[in-house]
Amino acid sequence: MxxxxxxxxxxxxxxxxxxxxxxxxxxxxxxxxxxxxxxxxxxxxxxxxxxxxxxxxxxxxxxxxxxxxxxxxxxxxxxxxxxxxxxxxxxxxxxxxxxxxxxxxxxxxxxxxxxxxxxxxxxxxxxxxxxxxxxxxxxxxxxxxxxxxxxxxxxxxxxxxxxxxxxxxxxxxxxxxxxxxxxxxxxxxxxxxxxxxxxxxxxxxxxxxxxxxxxxxxxxxxxxxxxxxxxxxxxxxxxxxxDLKAIHRVIPDLPLHEATARAKGSWRVHDFIDLAEGLAALESSPDPAFLLAGEGGVHLLTNPDPVQLAHAMPANRSDRWNALNTSILTEFVLPKVWGMQDDEQNVRIVHHDAEAAARLATRAGGTAVILKPLAVDEVLAVAAAGERVPRKSTSFxxxxxxxxxxxxxxxx
Structure with a gap:
């Protein structure tokens, strides 16, 4: 047609x-x-x-x-x-x-x-x-x-x-x-x-x-x-x-216990046994927050160290861009906390399904990073200012x- x-x-x-x-x-x-x-x-x-x-x-x-x-x-x-x-x-x-x-x-x-x-x-x-x-x-x-x-x-x-x-x-x-x-x-x-x-x-x-x-x-x-x-x-x-959904990450080469241990130097870490409880806690937590899942449990990252976070985020980006959870993951958590880049070599992508991301991480002995979806208004504002959100930030x-x-x- x-x-x-x-x-x-x-x-x-x-x-x-x-x-x-x-x-x-x-x-x-x-x-x-x-x-x-x-x-x-x-x-x-x-x-x-x-x-x-x-x-x-x-x-x-x-x-x-x-x-x-x-x-x-x-x-x-x-x-x-x-x-x-x-x-x-x-x-x-x-x-x-x-x-x-x-x-x-x-x-x-x-x-x-x-x-x-x-x-x-x-x-x-x-x-x-x-x-x-x-x-x-x-x-x-x-x-x-x-x-x-x-x-x-x-x-x-x-x-x-x-x-x-x-x-x-x-x-x-x-x-x-x-x-x-x-x-x-x-x-x-x-x-x-x-x-x-x-x-x-x-x-x-x-x-x-x-x-x-x-x-x-x-x-x-x-x-x-x-x-x-x-x-x-x-x-x-x-x-x-x-319907704007999140796109989650799975890092096969990063064991969950190691990801959690490294995060404790810059984030407050809350431990959960059940994924459903962790997802509920993620939903109710103020941004930025990420849920880590894999073999051995579920961990919620909240309240990042403001000095470390400010130092990690690029000065040539707007405050709105720097506040996006995908921006913080890409510029702070992955490179500064875990020493890697958000690319196809290090990170696998799972659309929408937090449980599927957790299962994949468990099978691989790695870590799933589960995100909240961005707000439509946030994406519109970033685009209207001529900026681009980080890769794999949105799934409309x-x-x-x-x-x-x-x-x-x-x-x-």
């Missing part, structure tokens, strides 16, 4: 209406094999990883066979995810690509070259945005938010699907020009935070620059080419507050499901 119209853009550069190809997924007949046979290779395929060529050939075959069917009219899509204690609605559409210095679309994390290179190869080869990035904005109960709710509560959805995570997904198309114009007008003055998809957004920007260089187009022509836009889900975080959800809406430039 492809992008909805450019209406999901928070600024005028993205608000123009051009025919974008949108595709909805047709249900294949029972027994139909979705993976297509390999097509004849195109010139230059030898230099590409076969994964990207396979993805391109699969997409082409699905379009040719009707598994994916282009929508007839340019559209914005209302997208709803619902489940136990979850309701999120937003708009999927083309968002105009803005330089970070314009403070229109705000990244809050740095990107790594490897993932960007992977996504660049995939998008270049497929000539498509295969899934939307996830953006949050303050909608202030504006026109876009009201229309999203009206559509979701009064109109028949195009697609309804239930996924194995227990969520129900519904999709509606907005094709009325008056409604699309009203949405664009409401979104133009607003900022958006990248909740998920930093590497894809960076890839959007690289592809845009490459396309301009290839066609020798000046920067002031931006906004008239498909590569000047990227597929995005835009959610009003006031109407639908995101629910993320858009891959496959409901995708964007192909071969049809654009």
């Amino acid at each position: 492809s992008p909805p119209d450019d209406g999901a853009a928070p600024r005028p550069e993205s608000a123009q209406q051009q025919p974008q190809a949108t595709e909805t997924c047709e249900t294949p007949a029972p027994g139909t094999r979705l993976g297509p046979p390999r097509q004849q290779p195109s010139p230059g395929d030898e230099a590409l990883d076969t994964r990207y060529v396979d993805a391109r050939d699969t997409l082409r075959a699905w379009l040719d066979s009707g598994v994916l069917a282009p929508d007839q009219d340019p559209a914005l899509y209302v997208y709803e995810q619902s489940g136990p204690n979850i309701l999120q609605r937003g708009l999927i559409g083309d968002v105009g690509l803005a330089d970070p210095t314009q403070h229109i679309i705000l990244p809050h994390e740095d990107v790594m070259p490897g993932p960007v290179a992977d996504r660049l190869a995939l998008m270049s080869t497929t000539q498509a945005n295969l899934e939307p990035i996830f953006l949050l904005y303050n909608g202030e109960n504006g026109t876009a938010t009201r229309l999203v709710d009206e559509v979701a509560t009064t109109r028949r959805p195009l697609v309804t699907a239930r996924t194995d995570d227990g969520l129900t997904h519904r999709l509606w198309a907005i094709t009325d020009g008056t409604e699309i114009t009203a949405i664009n007008t409401d979104l133009r003055p607003r900022q958006a935070l990248i909740a998920d998809g930093h590497h894809r957004y960076a890839t959007y920007r690289i592809l845009q620059r490459q396309e301009h260089l290839t066609r020798r187009r000046p920067d002031d022509d931006a906004g008239s080419d498909p590569w000047d836009f990227g597929l995005a889900l835009l959610v009003d975080s006031v109407a639908y507050p995101p 959800g629910p993320k858009p499901r891959t496959g409901l809406v995708l964007r192909t430039f071969a049809i654009d």
